[in-house]
Amino acid sequence: MAEPRTYEKRKADTIAQLEAAEADAWVATASTDGVAHMVPLSIGWTEGRIVLVTESRSITARNLGASHRARVAVGSTRDVVMIVAEMLAAYSIADAPPQLLRSFAVQSGWNPSTTSAADGYRLLELRPVQIQAWREGNEIAGRTLMTHGEWVGSQPQNS
């Protein structure tokens, strides 16, 4: 088993995974009546925001519209970045802030505003509230990198 990474290393690795070209994530949401949904989606990462683009009629868009909450996993099951995120805003593609749309398009390699069906999509802006990152069992301690929307810093921690 490899040595556990430091807080600073985990934070750097996490940001690298979030801003990688063609990064994508498992996005889990729930309906108000308690049915879990999960899909893989391309992500954008800019200025501390996660950008998603989904069809307006998708279950993910509907669930986020109701709950404003998602759980977003980046990386693999053996190199986990697990994020609890809240949705700040949902935009039509035409009305999306240019910086968010551009960031998503460059990172994902897909510009939704150039598709003929752009009207059917929404750009969703999410803010991470909690971020945890771990690889092996020896990284469970110290896995919490962000709570309440703030990076925790490198002080000792147990969770």
Added chain:
Amino acid sequence: MAEPRTYEKRKADTIAQLEAAEADAWVATASTDGVAHMVPLSIGWTEGRIVLVTESRSITARNLGASHRARVAVGSTRDVVMIVAEMLAAYSIADAPPQLLRSFAVQSGWNPSTTSAADGYRLLELRPVQIQAWREGNEIAGRTLMTHGEWVGSQPQNS
């Protein structure tokens, strides 16, 4: 883009992923009040059942105990196996059917009955209700391999 796989090839690939040594999955569940949860877990696959082992006090165990439903993703975001599963039963490790426990232990490389804290774990038996598998955009058509708990067979389909 590679040619889309046939139904038979996708089914074979899917079963191979489910029964692979050290297979693991993203398991998404929801609380009754609509909060999504998702964690990576080792899985066992035997006789058409998905076997999970989680701490009794985990959110996943609690959510499944209430809703009996999970969404289980195996593979990567670019080689997706997406399963809707229902929980058939939850067992203490001591009372779990030997075949399920043995299958999980052999496949995952971890036998929960040998841990000192075995009392704190539950073995969960899930049955797939729907299975979809796709890699690229040209595999969205034909992605549904199982509905209502039955393999659909290789007849033409549009969804």
